[in-house]
Amino acid sequence: MGILPAIGAKEVNLQLGTTSELLMLLAGMVYAVAFVLWTLDLVRSSRTVRELEASLREQEARELVGVGAGAVRGGRTSHANSEVEGQLVDDTMAYDRSAPRRGSARVAIAVMTLGVLVHLGAVITRSIAAGRVPWGNMYEFLTTGAFIVTAVFLIALIFKDIRFMGAFVSALVVVMMCFATMGFPTPVQPLQPALQSPWLIIHVSIAVTASALFTITFALSALQLVQTYRVKALAAGKADKLSWMRLVPSPTSLENTAYRINAVAFVLWTATLILGAIWAEAAWGRYWGWDVKEVWTFIIWVTYAGYLHARATRGWTGTRSAWLSIVGYACVVFNFTAVNIIFPGYHSYAGVS
Amino acid sequence: MTDSSSPGSVEERPADAQTAVVVPKLGPLGMLRWAWTQLTTMKTALFLLLLLAVAAVPGSLFPQRSQSPEKVIQYIKDNPFWGPVLDKAQFFDVFTSVWFSAIYLLLFISLVGCVMPRTRQHWRASRRPPARTPARFSRLPESGQLELADDTVSDDEVLASVAKVLRRRRYRVQIRPAEGRVGASVAAERGYSREWGNLLFHYSLVGVLISVAVGGLFGYSGQRILVEGEGFTNTLVAYDQFSPGNRFNAENLAPFSVQLDKFSVQFNRQERTDGKYGTPVDYEADVTVKDSPDASPRKTKIKVNDPLRIDGADVYLVGNGYAPIITVKDAKGKVAFSGPVVAVPQNSMYLSLMVLKVPDTGDPKNQLGFQGFLLPTTGFQADGSAVSIDPDAVDPTLQLNSYYGDLGLDGGKPQNVYVLDTSKMKDLNNRTLDAGGIVLDNTKAGHTYTLPDGKGTISFDGLKRYAGIEIHRDPGKLWVGVFAVLAVIGLATSLFVPRRRVWFKLEGGLAGGTGSERMIGFGLLARGEDPRLRGEAQALREILMKEIPGLTPVETTSTITTSQRTLRD
Numbered sequence: 007m008g009i010l011p012a013i014g015a016k017e018v019n020l021q022l023g024t025t026s027e028l029l030m031l032l033a034g035m036v037y038a039v040a041f042v043l044w045t046l047d048l049v050r051s052s053r054t055v056r057e058l059e060a061s062l063r064e065q066e067a068r069e070l071v072g073v074g075a076g077a078v079r080g081g082r083t084s085h086a087n088s089e090v091e092g093q094l095v096d097d098t099m100a101y102d103r104s105a106p107r108r109g110s111a112r113v114a115i116a117v118m119t120l121g122v123l124v125h126l127g128a129v130i131t132r133s134i135a136a137g138r139v140p141w142g143n144m145y146e147f148l149t150t151g152a153f154i155v156t157a158v159f160l161i162a163l164i165f166k167d168i169r170f171m172g173a174f175v176s177a178l179v180v181v182m183m184c185f186a187t188m189g190f191p192t193p194v195q196p197l198q199p200a201l202q203s204p205w206l207i208i209h210v211s212i213a214v215t216a217s218a219l220f221t222i223t224f225a226l227s228a229l230q231l232v233q234t235y236r237v238k239a240l241a242a243g244k245a246d247k248l249s250w251m252r253l254v255p256s257p258t259s260l261e262n263t264a265y266r267i268n269a270v271a272f273v274l275w276t277a278t279l280i281l282g283a284i285w286a287e288a289a290w291g292r293y294w295g296w297d298v299k300e301v302w303t304f305i306i307w308v309t310y311a312g313y314l315h316a317r318a319t320r321g322w323t324g325t326r327s328a329w330l331s332i333v334g335y336a337c338v339v340f341n342f343t344a345v346n347i348i349f350p351g352y353h354s355y356a357g358v359s
Numbered sequence: 360m361t362d363s364s365s366p367g368s369v370e371e372r373p374a375d376a377q378t379a380v381v382v383p384k385l386g387p388l389g390m391l392r393w394a395w396t397q398l399t400t401m402k403t404a405l406f407l408l409l410l411l412a413v414a415a416v417p418g419s420l421f422p423q424r425s426q427s428p429e430k431v432i433q434y435i436k437d438n439p440f441w442g443p444v445l446d447k448a449q450f451f452d453v454f455t456s457v458w459f460s461a462i463y464l465l466l467f468i469s470l471v472g473c474v475m476p477r478t479r480q481h482w483r484a485s486r487r488p489p490a491r492t493p494a495r496f497s498r499l500p501e502s503g504q505l506e507l508a509d510d511t512v513s514d515d516e517v518l519a520s521v522a523k524v525l526r527r528r529r530y531r532v533q534i535r536p537a538e539g540r541v542g543a544s545v546a547a548e549r550g551y552s553r554e555w556g557n558l559l560f561h562y563s564l565v566g567v568l569i570s571v572a573v574g575g576l577f578g579y580s581g582q583r584i585l586v587e588g589e590g591f592t593n594t595l596v597a598y599d600q601f602s603p604g605n606r607f608n609a610e611n612l613a614p615f616s617v618q619l620d621k622f623s624v625q626f627n628r629q630e631r632t633d634g635k636y637g638t639p640v641d642y643e644a645d646v647t648v649k650d651s652p653d654a655s656p657r658k659t660k661i662k663v664n665d666p667l668r669i670d671g672a673d674v675y676l677v678g679n680g681y682a683p684i685i686t687v688k689d690a691k692g693k694v695a696f697s698g699p700v701v702a703v704p705q706n707s708m709y710l711s712l713m714v715l716k717v718p719d720t721g722d723p724k725n726q727l728g729f730q731g732f733l734l735p736t737t738g739f740q741a742d743g744s745a746v747s748i749d750p751d752a753v754d755p756t757l758q759l760n761s762y763y764g765d766l767g768l769d770g771g772k773p774q775n776v777y778v779l780d781t782s783k784m785k786d787l788n789n790r791t792l793d794a795g796g797i798v799l800d801n802t803k804a805g806h807t808y809t810l811p812d813g814k815g816t817i818s819f820d821g822l823k824r825y826a827g828i829e830i831h832r833d834p835g836k837l838w839v840g841v842f843a844v845l846a847v848i849g850l851a852t853s854l855f856v857p858r859r860r861v862w863f864k865l866e867g868g869l870a871g872g873t874g875s876e877r878m879i880g881f882g883l884l885a886r887g888e889d890p891r892l893r894g895e896a897q898a899l900r901e902i903l904m905k906e907i908p909g910l911t912p913v914e915t916t917s918t919i920t921t922s923q924r925t926l927r928d
Binding site: 016017018020098193195196197198199200202203205262265266269272273276277280283284285287288289290291292293294295296297298301302304305308309311312314315316317318319320321322337345 | 401402404405408409411412415416418419423425426453454571580625627629635638639640641642662663664665666673675677829831833836839840843844846847850851854855888890893
């Protein structure tokens with residue numbers, strides 16, 4: 007065999023594979039519960055908002071000379087470090103320890119953590135059952151990707167107050183799990199000969215991670231667009247129809263965060279492209295042949311390169327930048343689904359017949 | 360009145376007091392310069408990038424000649440109007456098309472035109488001391504003041520401590536005496552490698568492009584099918600298919616030879632219910648290689664992800680199939696054909712299409728042709744028709760039709776080996792005829808068949824496997840790899856190394872000893888994205904407070920990142 011055991015297992019543990027599938031289903035259901043709880047947190051936002059405003063007013067009353075503190079504007083207090091009037095969270099996404107607790111969010115985080123642990127168990131059992139890394143076909147790519155999205159979110163949540171993203175992220179993860187378990191369930195099986203290469207470990211894992219990060223920036227960019235729309239409506243004097251968005255930072259803050267994450271993801275995607283080319287040279291004889299998947303990987307790369315350039319281009323920051331990020335993610339989704347299923351090519355390793 | 364006909368002259372607009380704008384008239388050189396300036400702006404680069412992304416989409420939607428020429432032909436046949444139109448517009452050769460090439464070439468020109476002046480600029484900037492100390496720090500994103508109560512420390516000592524702390528944090532530092540309105544100050548800058556990384560990334564892209572071009576021009580690729588036992592020598596005639604670059608020289612073919620000794624396949628034999636039973640899980644080709652005519656032969660293996668790398672070329676395993684060994688005897692009993700016949704797999708069960716042309720039957724009017732299927736493992740469907748139920752050769756059979764007549768080979772026109780032209784032939788064996796079709800298996804009784812009308816016999820003598828190999832030579836590919844890796848290093852550096860300027864200056868009170876408190880102002884500026892600027896300001900304050908006793912913070916201002924958006928790094 008000569009290749010690492012992580013790739014070349016010829017026999018699989020079917021029983022453990024079934025256990026993995028059950029755990030995946032369970033994780034998906036737990037994520038769905040977490041989604042409901044996060045939504046509850048947003049729905050209850052009006053009460054949260056009232057509590058936050060009350061605590062902010064208390065704070066301001068205690069401070070004698072306000073340097074950099076928020077201003078009280080006719081009952082609609084703002085957080086220090088917020089760009090939008092009425093915004094109750096910090097634009098640097100730092101936790102406000104003195105703010106009242108958001109009970110629903112706490113439970114949501116606990117449930118989501120439980121879900122990610124079950125999910126981790128599912129990924130590990132799948133890996134042991136197949137005798138290799140758990141990203142050898144579409145099903146595994148998507149389920150492992152969903153795990154990374156949730157893990158990155160929860161870890162970031164320890165350091166930054168990104169509770170506003172909870173509902174969006176858990177919704178995306180539930181969709182990913184449903185797609186994988188219901189759209190193209192793939193029982194555990196050995197890898198096709200073409201995929202039996204150490205490059206599978208590194209090329210696909212980086213691709214999964216980059217895709218997971220692009221998912222998160224998609225959520226941030228979508229929220230940025232909603233917040234921009236809301237800010238414009240408020241500036242025009244209209245009533246605040248989306249008052250739960252007061253728990254979301256300003257569009258600029260969202261854009262900056264999205265940029266930072268997209269920068270990391272872009273480097274990872276460049277690495278994906280190059281490693282894929284190196285693997286293609288070893289497997290197919292040429293490092294680049296404009297195969298459908300290669301074309302779409304290139305399109306995604308160029309789109310996000312445009313996104314990075316837009317950052318330094320007058321008139322292309324703000325909403326346009328958010329749209330570029332969203333279009334880029336649409337290409338990522340297309341690359342993953344349509345290219346694997348509709349277009350036959352060298353890259354049809356979906357595992358889907 | 361000025362002469363408006365000479366180039367570069369000023370043309371005044373008639374009598375409009377409000378529009379006092381005077382627009383210089385551009386001559387042809389001026390126009391070119393303007394066009395060049397437009398081409399090298401960020402906006403143009405952004406536009407070209409997005410256009411490139413859109414232009415690549417048709418390359419994935421329409422079949423491409425470079426990948427599957429037969430699909431292109433089929434598409435044109437299926438779409439009699441749009442097919443030729445798209446072909447003319449090069450939609451089946453997108454990535455070598457005029458319009459796609461124009462976009463990426465323009466993009467590269469724009470890239471070079473923007474990056475070269477920036478290289479000059481940065482080279483100069485990296486040799487100069489840090490930037491001038493601003494008069495007011497309040498405009499900077501991070502600024503503040505520190506109060507020094509301790510009188511025993513002189514101004515010079517304070518500045519020296521600040522400089523030491525900054526140097527430890529990898530800044531380039533310069534201590535400056537007071538000048539004009541600005542007191543004595545320490546100026547520092549770090550992160551020059553951010554721009555070097557940016558330049559490296561963009562130059563590496565140019566390197567990639569050049570290496571790709573060189574590789575394509577001087578390289579070649581070719582294909583060959585090797586049946587077990589067959590050998591291949593790297594000469595032009597030995598290839599089944601060959602495509603060279605424009606500057607390829609046939610003398611550059613590395614003189615190696617490869618012989619396929621054995622080809623083995625490992626199948627998934629685990630009990631399972633998902634239809635994956637029997638699928639191939641591993642391919643292995645055992646070969647004997649001679650690197651040059653006088654080198655000693657060596658044995659090695661080629662696998663799908665493990666090509667044979669010889670000095671001057673690489674050999675890849677790309678396909679495989681079965682080659683039944685067939686013997687055809689003519690009407691007089693003489694052997695007209697004997698040997699393996701390559702059969703082309705049609706599905707995952709390795710149902711293989713076989714075509715055999717036998718021209719040497721001794722009678723030009725009675726040449727023989729056979730066409731049909733090899734079934735590696737024969738099973739029968741409910742209606743009695745035969746089907747291959749497993750890709751492994753457990754119970755192979757040949758199901759053939761036969762023809763007699765003129766194969767059309769004498770006409771001089773080249774024919775496809777895998778297609779039988781029956782236009783000048785008559786049916787001999789066929790399911791619809793009384794004689795029926797030919798069915799050969801590997802039993803003693805069933806492996807020979809006598810053709811009707813005494814035309815001869817055909818026998819199925821054995822089954823060999825064959826491997827499809829591809830030979831590639833690309834002299835530029837190593838450089839593509841090198842430049843690609845350099846590009847990633849440059850990219851990461853340009854995105855994650857912060858470029859910062861820090862200033863500390865003595866404000867208010869003059870040299871110590873008078874008892875008045877001294878104020879030290881500080882300001883920080885980021886050149887490009889730097890989300891950690893505030894953290895740096897904080898860290899510097901804390902370190903300095905430890906370093907210089909008696910230092911206390913007075914006020915700190917941080918502008919929220921709103922206005923920090925810089926347009927150019």
